[in-house]
Amino acid sequence: MAKTEKTPMKEQKTYKYESPLVKARKKRRRKKLLLALFIVLLIAIPVLSLITWRDRIPFFQKEQNGETTAVSVLYVSDGDTILVEFPDGSKEHIRLLLIDAPESVHPDEEKNTEEGRQAAAFLKELLPVGTTVYLEYDTNERTFDRYGRMLAYVWLTETTSVESSYIKQNMVNAILLSKGYASYYPYDEGKIAKRAYRKVLEGIR
Incomplete structure (x- = not known):
């Protein structure tokens, strides 16, 4: 009696269900993270610019x-x-x-x-x-x-x-x-x- 080869079953992908509430929370977290990053850049850029400016202006060097x-x-x-x-x-x-x-x-x-x-x-x-x-x-x-x-x-x-x-x-x-x-x-x-x-x-x- 001839053996029949078993066809390997394809692995089925599973999808994790997320409720609309969970999705909304993640979306809010991303927004907060982006806002925090924006604020940091908003503060850092002028400070770095001021440091560079002070290094180039003789007045500040003279005062210090x-x-x-x-x-x-x-x-x-x-x-x-x-x-x-x-x-x-x-x-x-x-x-x-x-x-x-x-x-x-x-x-x-x-x-x-x-x-x-x-x-x-x-x-x-x-x-x-x-x-x-x-x-x-x-x-x-x-x-x-x-x-x-x-x-x-x-x-x-x-x-x-x-x-x-x-x-x-x-x-x-x-x-x-x-x-x-x-x-x-x-x-x-x-x-x-x-x-x-x-x-x-x-x-x-």
């Missing part, structure tokens, strides 16, 4: 990495002005930027105050004759006020920083403000390039 000039203190004129000598032997009166101390050496004696004399005394104690300080200009060029005084931020350290705590401890302008010997004086704020310094000094009370 200010260059200083070492000078020697010759004399403290009053609570916000000092006379210094540069390495080349030239001398300049330096008016500390963004602060104003009460009068103490005004030609009109009636305008001089005890607070002004105290401010000058404090600055003389902080910066004895011969002290090396470091000048940082607000812009790339030296600027002067109407009295011919050079405008600058005066640092006790060669290294500068835009960190608030560092400014308050090492910038003479900020020290005078924090001790109450001077008040914030904005000058022409539209011309102040060091916005980080301005923000810190303005916030000292």
Whole structure:
């Protein structure tokens, strides 16, 4: 008797049934995932663009990495002005930027105050004759006020920083403000390039 070969049965594909409710949930999850991805990209692209822009703009580099000039203190004129000598032997009166101390050496004696004399005394104690300080200009060029005084931020350290705590401890302008010997004086704020310094000094009370 001849053997009959069995024809192998084809494997039947099975289809998993999903209810409309399950399909709707999956659809909502996909939408949430796409929305989250869109939000991440929406935030990341401007941030990356800003980082690239800051790296290319000299202003930000200057604000974060200010260059200083070492000078020697010759004399403290009053609570916000000092006379210094540069390495080349030239001398300049330096008016500390963004602060104003009460009068103490005004030609009109009636305008001089005890607070002004105290401010000058404090600055003389902080910066004895011969002290090396470091000048940082607000812009790339030296600027002067109407009295011919050079405008600058005066640092006790060669290294500068835009960190608030560092400014308050090492910038003479900020020290005078924090001790109450001077008040914030904005000058022409539209011309102040060091916005980080301005923000810190303005916030000292």
